[in-house]
Amino acid sequence: MGELEMVVDILTLFPEMFAGPFDASIIKRAREKGLVEINLINIRDFSWNKHRTVDDTPYGGGVGMVMAAGPLFEAMDWIRTRRGDPGRIILLCPAGRLFNQEVAAELAREKHLVLICGHYEGIDERVAEHLVTDEISIGDYVLTGGELPAMVVVDAVCRLIPGVLGESASAQEESFADGLLEYPHYTRPREYRGYRVPEVLLSGHHEKIRLWRRRQSLLRTLASRPDLLARASLTEEDRKILTSVLEELKS
């Protein structure tokens, strides 16, 4: 059993949505290794009435329902009594800070995260104003609730927790963490339906293979995500490779 690195409390109306993703692959392993504890908390358990409703009509009129603040504040009180103050209380919402690898790394340093999954037309503003520390969006699209974004955030953050990925995988992750896109991967057979594996990868020449892979990462990043290239930490060798690539493009 590893030492508990992180506790994630997820406030949701649909705990059953998380069964699949959190009982499989790396999140399952992280939980089994005792590195990450994930608690699903049903917001309805903090409803103010016997019908277990947690939404109400909007002040000022309008269509749809609004998620009430009370049950969320009381769920947070309960979390605080059991576990103390969380490092972050994150609301997944379309207006939030755009989630990316950098944000994942920032959250991975916390010991205790609370994720709030909203529904309905929106959430009583007093939650965002007085309860939440961070609003995070996984991209510019509207979803029915915050559950899928919560799964994305938990997956990306869990991978960065020491010990969750095997040694090799985390080393491989390192290469991606330098901000470039991945180089192409190949496995058996050497030729499939006439499509061959690049010769250099069959050569066993490790230095050539390292250079070829780095060149592929740089080429791919230049081609499809030049914005990442601008931000990446490039070595002198990288610059030489890029210069030769640009020379070739000119010729």
Ligand SMILES: NC(=O)c1ccc(NCc2ccccc2N2CCOCC2)nc1
């Ligand atoms: N991009 C994202 O990370 C993302 C996250 C959540 C989300 N929806 C849940 C939600 C949560 C909070 C406030 C409003 C809402 N919405 C309720 C449904 O109507 C739209 C607004 N959608 C997209």
